[in-house]
Amino acid sequence: MSEEDEFELEPIEILELPLDAWHRDKGARMVEFAGYHMPIQYEGIMAEHIWTRENAGLFDVSHMGQLMLTGDGAAEALEALVPGDISALKEGKMRYSLLLAEDGGVLDDMMITAVPMGLYVVVNGAVKWDDMGYLREYLPDEITINNMEDRALLALQGPKAVDALKRVVPGVDALYFMEAGSFFWGPKTDPEPLWISRSGYTGEDGFEISVPATHAQKLADQLCAQPEVKPIGLGARDSLRLEAGLPLYGHDMNPELEPVEANAAFAISKRRRAEGGFAGSDRILNALANGPVRKLVGLSVDGKMPVREGAPIFAGEAQVGVITSGGFGPSVGAPIAMGYVDAAHNAVGTALEAEVRGKRVSVTVASLPFIPHHYHRKGANT
């Protein structure tokens, strides 16, 4: 090898999910996403989207980071970096939260669950390595961060998800939305514990299942053998979450924006609002008190032409915002979008325009979600 060769950059290796061969066998078209080869679609985004809204869809989200935080005082320590009341979280309960930079910018959004060992944290695949580095730097040395790379993560979403899953894993129907627990799966003589939460990213009822990677294919096969279940790709995952008004990190949220701007004020717990003491709390609590200068809102789009990420938003001649997610909503039957709009123009019902390929398109600030959530909430009638 010559000296020059040492300075050539190796191409970044695209990683394989535990179910890579399984996806290809099911006819998936694979794309690169978050550093992994991932299934974008099987039979087609539209059909997969509608199937999930009416039945149950199985999503492989094993690219996401599954972290276990252990050590005395893990919850209190994590509270320095997130705005949620983590120390009050009871075992088996989960909370949506945000990883905050020192200036209050959003570094990631995440699900935090209190488990017997400590805290189980699911973070976005695209930024999981950055998250781990940041957590390691800012959490005390006594807190251990375990990246559970030996586990796959499957999401079963849709109104019939509970019917299908309880046949494969008895007892899961006892969970309510945002609850989680350990459930035995497989033969009574040699059961495998699965960590299952009633949560998801589609706006529908559903579950997320943490399973040892070695067992992921067997579980996926058993789930897809249920008449309600089909495998669903990333394409439909994106259109489902957009209709549900759920932000996609790196698009609808980024380190420049604090949580109130990102329409995630609900993730700032009451006690934390009163006490502060988290990264960027001065800036964030000021935005809560006085209103954010701009905010992530939903936008309904006139006509049929989709308005996509990056399109500028205008009130007359003045640019007042930008689209951060946009596309066609299969269940809405029309284009929909989300974007940041300045405070003076972001009330629901405000008529604005987006610019696409040099042409103006009428858009209207809409309340989120576009499609009502159908979560299985405790105390609800359904």
Add this chain to the structure above:
Amino acid sequence: MTRYFTEDHEWIDVDGDSATVGITHYAQSQLGDIVFAEVPAAGATLNKGGDAAVVESVKAASDVYAPVSGTVLEGNDALEGDPALVNSDPEGEGWFFKLTLSDSSELDSLMDAAAYQAFVDGL
């Protein structure tokens, strides 16, 4: 009538000095569900390889390029009401526009059906 193909997956049916342009079956299968198509207006001048139309699937917008230079005779208005025609009949009812050719020698650089099939097989 002779059909030619481009490496950008357009087809063009040539009849004398006029032609019809669309995207191939392979192209629509790669794009997935088409939800919107924007076709050029009659009278528009197109340059070979330049932007001619837009096709949008659920997930992304893609350009359709002009296989040859010419002047648009008409766009396919049917795509406005039923963009899914591009999925169901890409090389028939799902055509994008008709044009008059300004330089028929530009056709020489395009592929015939056999060459295009070989090109797609190599992708």
